[in-house]
Amino acid sequence: MLVVALGAGPLGAQPGDVPAHEFYFTRAIYGGGAGSEWGPRWAIDYPEADQHFLTALRRLTIVDATDGELAVALDDPKLRDYPFLYILEVGSLLLDDSTARSLREYLAAGGFMVIDDFWGTWAWENFENQMHKVFPERPIVEVPLDHPVFNAFYDIDRVIQVPNVSRAETGPTHEYDGIIPHVRGIFDDEGRLMVLINWNTDLGDAWEWADSPSYPLRYSTYAFEIAVNFVVYAMSH
Amino acid sequence: MDLLESLLQYPPALYARGVIELGWGWGTWLAATLVVAVGLGWWLRGLGRRRRDRVVIGLLRAGLVALVLLALARPVLVVPSPRAVQGQVVVLLDDSRSMGIADVDGAPRARLVTEQLAPGAGAVARALEARFDTRYVRYAVDAVPMDDATELRFDGPGSDLAVALERARTLVGAAPAAVVVVGDGGHDGTGRIDDAVLALRAAGVAVYTVGVGAERHALDLELAAVHLPRSVLVEDTVEALVTVRHRGLAGRSARLVVEDGGVLLAEQALTLPPGSETASASVRLEPDEPGPHRLVFRVEAVDGEVVAENNAMVMPLDVRADRLDVLHLEGEPRFEVKFARRAVAEDPVLRLVSLVRTAENKLYRLGVDAPEELAEGFPTTAPDLFRYHAVVLGSVEAAYLTDGQHRLLADFVSRRGGGLLLLGGRFALGEGGWARSPVADLLPVSLGTRDPDFAELVHVLPTIEGVDHPVVRAVDPAAWPRLPPLSVANPVRGVKPGATILLAGEGAGGRSSPVLTWQRYGRGTVGVLPVRNLWRWQMHAEVPAEDLTHERLWRELLRELARPAASPIRLRATPEEPVPGRAVTVEAAVVDAEFRPDAGAEPELVVVTPLGARRVIAMSPATDGEGLYRARFVPEGVGRHDLEVTVERPPLAEGATPRVELAALSVEVTANGREHHGAELARERLERLARATGGRYFPAAEVVARPAALAEAITMPDDGLETTERLPLHAVPALLLAILLLASAEWIWRRRSRLP
Numbered sequence: 001m002l003v004v005a006l007g008a009g010p011l012g013a014q015p016g017d018v019p020a021h022e023f024y025f026t027r028a029i030y031g032g033g034a035g036s037e038w039g040p041r042w043a044i045d046y047p048e049a050d051q052h053f054l055t056a057l058r059r060l061t062i063v064d065a066t067d068g069e070l071a072v073a074l075d076d077p078k079l080r081d082y083p084f085l086y087i088l089e090v091g092s093l094l095l096d097d098s099t100a101r102s103l104r105e106y107l108a109a110g111g112f113m114v115i116d117d118f119w120g121t122w123a124w125e126n127f128e129n130q131m132h133k134v135f136p137e138r139p140i141v142e143v144p145l146d147h148p149v150f151n152a153f154y155d156i157d158r159v160i161q162v163p164n165v166s167r168a169e170t171g172p173t174h175e176y177d178g179i180i181p182h183v184r185g186i187f188d189d190e191g192r193l194m195v196l197i198n199w200n201t202d203l204g205d206a207w208e209w210a211d212s213p214s215y216p217l218r219y220s221t222y223a224f225e226i227a228v229n230f231v232v233y234a235m236s237h
Numbered sequence: 238m239d240l241l242e243s244l245l246q247y248p249p250a251l252y253a254r255g256v257i258e259l260g261w262g263w264g265t266w267l268a269a270t271l272v273v274a275v276g277l278g279w280w281l282r283g284l285g286r287r288r289r290d291r292v293v294i295g296l297l298r299a300g301l302v303a304l305v306l307l308a309l310a311r312p313v314l315v316v317p318s319p320r321a322v323q324g325q326v327v328v329l330l331d332d333s334r335s336m337g338i339a340d341v342d343g344a345p346r347a348r349l350v351t352e353q354l355a356p357g358a359g360a361v362a363r364a365l366e367a368r369f370d371t372r373y374v375r376y377a378v379d380a381v382p383m384d385d386a387t388e389l390r391f392d393g394p395g396s397d398l399a400v401a402l403e404r405a406r407t408l409v410g411a412a413p414a415a416v417v418v419v420g421d422g423g424h425d426g427t428g429r430i431d432d433a434v435l436a437l438r439a440a441g442v443a444v445y446t447v448g449v450g451a452e453r454h455a456l457d458l459e460l461a462a463v464h465l466p467r468s469v470l471v472e473d474t475v476e477a478l479v480t481v482r483h484r485g486l487a488g489r490s491a492r493l494v495v496e497d498g499g500v501l502l503a504e505q506a507l508t509l510p511p512g513s514e515t516a517s518a519s520v521r522l523e524p525d526e527p528g529p530h531r532l533v534f535r536v537e538a539v540d541g542e543v544v545a546e547n548n549a550m551v552m553p554l555d556v557r558a559d560r561l562d563v564l565h566l567e568g569e570p571r572f573e574v575k576f577a578r579r580a581v582a583e584d585p586v587l588r589l590v591s592l593v594r595t596a597e598n599k600l601y602r603l604g605v606d607a608p609e610e611l612a613e614g615f616p617t618t619a620p621d622l623f624r625y626h627a628v629v630l631g632s633v634e635a636a637y638l639t640d641g642q643h644r645l646l647a648d649f650v651s652r653r654g655g656g657l658l659l660l661g662g663r664f665a666l667g668e669g670g671w672a673r674s675p676v677a678d679l680l681p682v683s684l685g686t687r688d689p690d691f692a693e694l695v696h697v698l699p700t701i702e703g704v705d706h707p708v709v710r711a712v713d714p715a716a717w718p719r720l721p722p723l724s725v726a727n728p729v730r731g732v733k734p735g736a737t738i739l740l741a742g743e744g745a746g747g748r749s750s751p752v753l754t755w756q757r758y759g760r761g762t763v764g765v766l767p768v769r770n771l772w773r774w775q776m777h778a779e780v781p782a783e784d785l786t787h788e789r790l791w792r793e794l795l796r797e798l799a800r801p802a803a804s805p806i807r808l809r810a811t812p813e814e815p816v817p818g819r820a821v822t823v824e825a826a827v828v829d830a831e832f833r834p835d836a837g838a839e840p841e842l843v844v845v846t847p848l849g850a851r852r853v854i855a856m857s858p859a860t861d862g863e864g865l866y867r868a869r870f871v872p873e874g875v876g877r878h879d880l881e882v883t884v885e886r887p888p889l890a891e892g893a894t895p896r897v898e899l900a901a902l903s904v905e906v907t908a909n910g911r912e913h914h915g916a917e918l919a920r921e922r923l924e925r926l927a928r929a930t931g932g933r934y935f936p937a938a939e940v941v942a943r944p945a946a947l948a949e950a951i952t953m954p955d956d957g958l959e960t961t962e963r964l965p966l967h968a969v970p971a972l973l974l975a976i977l978l979l980a981s982a983e984w985i986w987r988r989r990s991r992l993p
Contacts, residue, residue, distance in 0.1 A: 020692065022569070062568070063569060077778035078778075108782060109780075110776050152595075190582060192579070232595055235572050236591065
């Protein structure tokens, strides 16, 4: 696992002044919360999950995706070069006013954020509080299964709880009290999805351990499929 | 035509005036008579013994032969030519409203006419009448013979000199000896004066002109011209070009206002330049309410103006809410798709349909109207492709489309008038193999060779040629320098002659390269924008949230591409400033589903008058263009007349109801038209008219000072040409009937006398 310090600028793939590829899987660097035994919270599963997902994305689609991971701080102006943003473990997310404003402007300008890997009521409440700083007026709502994001590339007809690697074989699949997986969203005034929230599920672990014989194929397959949909949707809506 | 005239072929009066001549000389007659007499005598000898039979039959046969010989002799009736009637003069009196302008020593022009030149009214008229058989015609939009000065009303909303001259030429069935035109020389009719002059010259008719009014007003402000499209789309930015003419106001300023139904849309101060008598202004309007609008452009009057009626113009403007369909084809998922869709999402006119290849043989459709739209991918037939108004090709290789689809794209632009925009990208332009496709001929640039490593970061600025283009004008000029650089993904080898670089990019080392190049191709428009990340102008951190450059640029790009795409029915109405009583011609150009001229259509015109009455008029095919149809109507009152042309099309499926295509246009009929515009005496026109026909121009003051001058100047034609006409008589029905009667009589006599 790669451990990096905050405030060091974009990490991973180093595009020039203007990104050369069409798509970068951009992971958000944020502060807040204690680090884990695997490093800072934002860097969980980093960079293997990102690399594995990009490999799958390039293989399954025609998207001109970079082959390396990229992490950018939420308040870094360079973030505006990358309209797709992935962020996880938001149960410990802590946004100051400046960062919240940066994120709001990023999303209002057309950025798209996918949230992953946070479980249970406590994590939800923290995330909800932080997002309230970003969009005080915008509700978080359930994204129905007939929403275009579920058919942008693959046809997804149900939301599956994707467990972390340690629970995938043994179960139960949930963590804390996060028994039911949800896909929720925040929409803009025109009804466009800006923020896609995967709560009580861990897509990142499924990508990271997709090459492990012990990790069940059904979870990693689903995790790749729904995330490909997220990317295709984000690049077209 | 009565029975006698039918039998004689010509009016009996002509026989009374003329002389019959035979085409044979005496020698021919003598020889023919001898041959006939000998032949007849020999023939009679063998006709039996009864003398009475020989006499009767001989006389009948002799008469018959005589009539045949008469016909063979090519008889003609020689009559004086009706080409010119000696001594007849037609006086044309201007009866239009501009004659009410008080610029003849402070009195209206009309007074001079009624006092000096109306029938029997004044010395000038009496001098003419004493010398010639004088006929009078008053003219405005039409020309009407008149007998009395009281018939002059000076209320005509237009002046059509061409109609008046033609009426004068044909007034009495023959050309007069001379024509006198009395008026200010104004002409706003649709007829061509030159054509009327040619006809008069051919008939040897001289035109004498009397100019009434001031050649130059001391103080006047006139709205001389407004150039404005007849129809625009909702939320289009319209630029009206206004020309103001002035007299005696150099160095002063004027206020120009534009109103729509009494609501002020724009106002602008105009400085009237000292060195010129015209000033121009550009007024930007942004109509957002769909429907017909009646815009009034007006320069506010100044004290002491001679003509106040020429300060305003009414301009109809149809604001259409028609949908413009744009098809965006992408060979790979790109953020450009997302951001282009966002940019035009709120546009009430544009519908952007995106067709994105997400994997090999997998397409993602966005913005389709129905499940079947583009279900088979990029269209393969003309009707399917031509339903769109513009096509955007993104990062997609040429080989993705078939040869047929390439040719279809070329037809889409050249024949349908569609717009085509090619964006940059790794599969686009030269890198996508488009340089060798039929589409390359359409492009405003020559494409470079394939260079996958090419990438250039450029700062984009408008070119001098581009600053006035609507696409460039959509962006706030102050925004250009602060916009972030864009990536040019494909090299451009050169710009073709006739193309315009609207935006140029400055790259490393100050090298400049085309960023947005534009050209007309056939009926359509083609643009090349070889950048792959226009979305940076929306997303970049240095672009403030309130900056609308990205939205405006996309909207105007797509509108400008799609706007020229013609609808299947295109309408035009002339004249552009109709007035009551003057016929309006409505022309419809109709094409079929493949946008080829449709000669088999049966368009119908519906005219809805300001009072709501509907008149249905069948349109007739025009002979000067395939698929062109015309109809005429004469507006009876002022106000907006809505015109609708419909064409019934066959149903798409058997048993379905026929489809009806419709095009609409409105015309504004005004009481005054442009009668008071350009209302100074058009001396030059009147002089030219007189000169071209051998007549002479008189200032009104000259004929008033010496009333006989005009009558004395008029000379009768003496051109030495043939003044008689030879009318053939060999086929006169009476002659043929007489031959038939004599032959019948002989036959009856023979039957009665039991002769063979």
